[in-house]
């Protein structure tokens with residue numbers, strides 16, 4: 322069975338749990354995601370641990386956000402781990418995004434537009450006037466112009482971003498919840514089936530899979546549902 326375009330967020334408290342989750346889900350998904358919690362606790366070793374023998378794609382979600390010189394150094398430092406994808410915050414601006422792209426030529430740089438945990442009413446408080454989709458489209462366009470070949474946005478903005486940046490850019494979406502699942506701290510959410518239909522290339526799904534008593538079965542069920550709806 323072809324693995325589904327899902328990156329399972331391995332937000333685990335320890336390396337053993339993360340490696341176990343990775344082993345359980347990798348037959349069903351293309352990618353596993355290492356975020357701040359694991360990377361800050363265990364450092365570079367975490368990448369080899371979760372990659373394991375399967376050689377699954379590793380998405381390193383560090384959301385780098387600093388001055389260009391510092392981001393270039395950080396991106397260059399992690400590029401030697403050969404993650405498939407590395408995130409930076411689009412709000413760091415074009416020079417910072419370009420610095421990451423140049424420092425990590427073999428890694429796809431994904432620019433995070435507006436965090437999926439922010440609701441429309443949060444945006445004004447952080448100085449982003451107007452609807453989320455306007456800010457996301459603006460950040461998407463500047464990121465792509467700066468050399469990013471992937472973007473992170475919520476499922477709500479997928480169609481608008483696709484129209485803005487075209488088909489060659491990889492659209493990655495967290496904020497994905499199977500029907501009836503708790504949204505938890507995510508605000509701008511949709512089901513996996515909806516996100517795929519709206520043009521996502523890679524769905525980031527964490528707790529709905531890793532919080533299950535059987536993460537392998539949870540990943541397999543979402544993958545099967547995506548296959549069914551994409552063939553319907």
Ligand SMILES: O=c1ccn([C@@H]2O[C@H](COP(=O)(O)O)[C@@H](O)[C@H]2O)c(=O)[nH]1
Nearest residue numbers: 330356435436437495496525526527528
């Ligand atoms: O806007 C963003 C960017 C990154 N994330 C990350 O995705 C996962 C989502 O996990 P769930 O358990 O499915 O909520 C998590 O690692 C975030 O750091 C995001 O949620 N939103």
